[in-house]
Amino acid sequence: MTEDDSGSDGGDDGRIDRRWEQLHTWGPFGFLGISVVLGIATADPHTSRAVWSTAWSLTGAAVVLQLWWHGTRSRRPDRGRTPTPAGGGYYVVRWALAFALAWLNPFFAFYAATGYMDADELLPRRWRRLGLLASAVTVAGAQAGGMPFHSVLQWVLFGVLLPVNSVLQMAIAHLNEQERQRSRERTETIAALRQALDENAALHAQLLVQAGVAGAPDERRRLAAEIHDTIAQGLAGIIAQLQVVTNTPDPKAAEEHVGRALALARHSLGEARRSVHNLAPVALEHDGLPEALRKTVSEWGERTDTRAEFTLTGTAEHLHEEVAATLLRIVQEALSNAARHARASRVGVTLSYLGDEVILDIRDDGTGFDLLALPARSSAGGFGLDGMRARAERIAGALTVESEPGLGTALSARVPLVRHDS
Known part of the structure; x- marks a missing residue:
């Protein structure tokens, strides 16, 4: 020296x-x-x-x-x-x-x-x-x-x-x-x-390489979930609107459903582009999470002719992008499941800000199901309940599900309240 x-x-x-x-x-x-x-x-x-x-x-x-x-x-x-x-x-x-x-x-x-x-x-x-x-x-x-x-x-x-x-x-x-x-x-x-x-520098480099290898499956699952939540759900909605068009003799009603199909197509295209670039969902581009959820619930209710209500409790906070996007995706998946399986006449979504955590509750009065009768969770994680649960756990949260045949379904996601500037 x-x-x-x-x-x-x-x-x-x-x-x-x-x-x-x-x-x-x-x-x-x-x-x-x-x-x-x-x-x-x-x-x-x-x-x-x-x-x-x-x-x-x-x-x-x-x-x-x-x-x-x-x-x-x-x-x-x-x-x-x-x-x-x-x-x-x-x-x-x-x-x-x-x-x-x-x-x-x-x-x-x-x-x-x-x-x-x-x-x-x-x-x-x-x-x-x-x-x-x-x-x-x-x-x-x-x-x-x-x-x-x-x-x-x-x-x-x-x-x-x-x-x-x-x-x-x-x-x-x-x-x-x-x-x-x-x-x-x-x-x-x-x-x-x-x-x-x-x-330590050599170990750090090795860990980065290992993290990259280990993170590849997670990234594939993320992209698959994004595609499912955006393109797949959008296509399903477009198909549903076009089926109505083919079955209605009323030109005015047909034109209305075609318009909805076109709007879904544009929305799904924007979501697909943002999913590829790992950006925030379209709904969060200009609005905060409460407003984005309000619009999402309202538009879903109009498309499915279902009474859908959104409720906000507590003082809204500007959440971190990842937290807001996760909660929005959970709502989108839950509403998609309700449209496909629940045959519900009423759906309620409540967003609650409670100090150091955010709680998202989604309830419907549909057919419900037996939780014990669900198939075992697949190794890929799935895109229904498993996908929503994985999303919540990815940001240190948790998802609980309550349902019985004929008594509807209730989902509750609890995640840490991480502010935008954290």
């Missing part, structure tokens, strides 16, 4: 990683510069030319070493976070230069302190404590007054400061190791999440 990846995936963690990376890259340069400035400012004016020459030579060597390591580290994918022989050699040479410079001027302990920051990245685990101890010796020696020691007091101070520095650098190393462990865990977690996302 690159720095950018860490930043984008980790937010604050990414910024902390980048700052830590910048400290490891430019920290040694900064501490070396501070040491040089303080060393020059505190240098003894009587320092010999040989000492100055040695100090500048060691400083130049430290600068060259840092430039070499900066170039080597920047070419590595892990940015030097894994111990290597080159990294271990860099750590040892840097410590030697820092020790020599601190021997000449104690303020070069700042440069020696860089060993606390990156021992865990540069040294193998078995050499890490030794490397940290070596850095602590240099820093403690500088803090005790500079090396070499010229008094017992300096040795005492060194004996106190060395364990203090050792504890300090071990605490820093421990915190650094914890941070590295958290970074590794974050990286592994992000990788696992990405793998899971890839697997």
